[in-house]
Amino acid sequence: MSTPPAMLYPELLAPFDLHAITRDGHRLDHAEGASKPLQSRPEPQPRGAKVHGSRPIDQAEAAARFIAAPEHEKMHDERLWDLRQKRDREMHGIAEWEELRSLASAIKEHTLTHLDQYLEQFEANARSNGIHVHWARDAVEHNQIVHGILKGHGAKSLIKSKSMLTEECGFRPYMASVGIEIIETDLGERIQQLDNEDPSHVVVPAVHKLRTDVAEVFAKTIGTDPANSDVHYLAEAQREATRPLILAADAGMTGCNFAVAETGTFVVCTNEGNADLSANVPKLHIASIGIEKIIPRLEHLALFVRLLSRSALGSPVTQYTSHFRGPREGGEMHIVLVDNGRSERLGMEEFWTSLKCIRCGACMNTCPVYRRSGGLSYGATYSGPIGLIIDPTFNQRKYSNLPFASTLNGSCSNVCPVKINIHEQIYAWRRVLTECHETPLAKRVEMKAAGELLSRPAAYRTAVAAADIALAHLPRWVIYNGLNAWGRHHEVPHPPKETFHSWYQANRGGKQ
């Protein structure tokens, strides 16, 4: 391999790859092996956004605390940037990449436009495969339906693979309240469960943690050595601790990446094979599926499978791409199709295409704000760019600040495999929230004043002249006062010797 690309924090690069796997003297460098080896120093983990009921989440405050933990921030930033670069490498290996994106977007838009037909087709085919199909209007109904199924089988423990939908439904707390034990089998999700923390990223739930943080969590919960933060040791310890729970579980639950209407099958992609364990070890398999996961035909699946892992992790395909068509002999398979606001979002002219999302996380990996804030700073199930545009549909007030946690740079829209115009929807949400007065009073006052000033040339020129004089002559302690938000972390701009306008008047005459 050629020299690795330049890094923002070259000091994070491990001098030799501590965890490389070699075969015949060669380092394996496909999939995760192609990731940059990074090292960090121990540091207390910054926690996520402070949540107070439905009060607007202060993402900026949580982001500031993440940035104030430099080991975490740098590692998070470099690790996710590495995923973005791996994605780019995969992209360059496929000449028709942009065409694939356009096709995927078109298929999703078509499906969503005819969602009712495809859902009914899916249900009919799934039923004829022997799968029980349930419909849940919202999160509560989902939890109740699943609880009903488990109670019906006398199940007291449930193993599950990662599902953002179940996070959205608040599944674990609900199950805890009715006395059913849930065991997450995805390593990252399990870490988060043991730490009583939400997942921070849709694909790599514990990416915000350093290995020393994980060592601390495992030491408290599964009895590992707190001083040992070796990755293989910790992963093996988790496997040893969880395997007996998997083997003894009464029921298994998975999410779903794609549900094929034509055949009534659903597909789950994992790198750990934990969905397969969850689905195949216990006799009862329950799958929670968001209604937007439908695709029309099996032939469409190939397109999405080509795009998913490349976009998410920069690997050509996940280790396991499992198709579930029906229960095995002596087993039972249930699907819960969940709406939870999706059909309402389908009716929003500016925002319905957010339903195309295949939960790859590429937008999070590329977002410079996300990488520096950490997913937990958003205080919502969905963070990063996709979170900014769907969270306000779950709770407009609580998530009213999120669309402002963006520079509108547009990188997210460019990496989205299904071409969601994320940054344009962020822009549109800002307008909506401003019109609904979900913005802080101070900002509204300032924007109104700006509007008045910038539309009046004489006032504007006076203000600029005054500001230039002030900047040129006032002492530092006056300029950099508590009200000067710009001045907290930047120097103020240099006042020019003359404005363009006065130069123009002097040199090009009064010609207007």
Place this chain on the structure above:
Amino acid sequence: MANSGFNVEAADTEALFVRNFSGFDYVVAPSGSCVHHVRDNFDAIEQTPEVKEVRARTYELVEFLRDIQKVQAFPWARFPHRVGLHNSCGTLRRVKHAAASELHEPFFSKPMDLLSKVEGIEFVTPARPDECCGFGGTFSVFEEVVSTKMGYDKVSDHARAGAEYIVSADSSCLMHQQGCAERIGVPIKFIHCSDPERSRRMNGKAFLLPLARLLMSSLFIWDGVVMLRNPSATAQYFASVHVPAPNVAVWPAIPVHLLGGLAVLAGFYTRWAAALLALVCLGTAFGVHLPAGDPANMINFYKNLVMTGGLLYVIAFGPGGLSFDREAT
């Protein structure tokens, strides 16, 4: 304002823009993000034909020079420095200045095309060539911790790649990055991408104007010295050619000639000095030489007109290089 969602508040400002710029063939702006907003988002106001015209005719400077003017060279320009090119996000992805790294498309870069025509320029490659610098409009104030962290990272990245200057087609990004660089002590200079194109080459032509000023000022300086050394003889000469109040007139005449000449020589308030001396030439031509009328005086009459013509060039085009006025800007 529009970027923050305050579209209604932006309406009057957008209307003012249209009023100011309607009727022109091209509206060119040295700021890609502004051009993107005008072309793509200017909808707080009613879309009259006039508004649509202005929106369609608005160009960013690099785009205009390369695509419309089709500039092939900057023969006068020289900028022997290592430059980090910053394409602001709006300019990159919306005005389409260059290929975005997320997309599978052949590489192209309009600013690089133009700037590589400047002699001596060398581009450095940062680790993250098109990551956002964090300005984001009001984001830089309302989310200033993340914004400035992005800015620190951006300038440090360019510094590590060896940039002496960061150039961009977007002044707002430059302002933000400069503020960040100065706060953390990164010694990079920030200039608009048009600056290297304007930088002057030190060749023969650069000396023409200072030489011209030397030649033009010589007479006045010499005259001034002569008058200073013998004011009474000067007064007598004035009297002989019917200059009113000759004994008094000597005193302003000396500094006007001497200091006016020195000012033109040094390029100090050159246009004012040239104007003053032009008046003196005309005054002398019509007041002294023409009335006298004899051949020697007529030569002087026309000579004074020629000198006035030269001084008018100075008023029109300025002092040129090696002058106080030019160096002070």
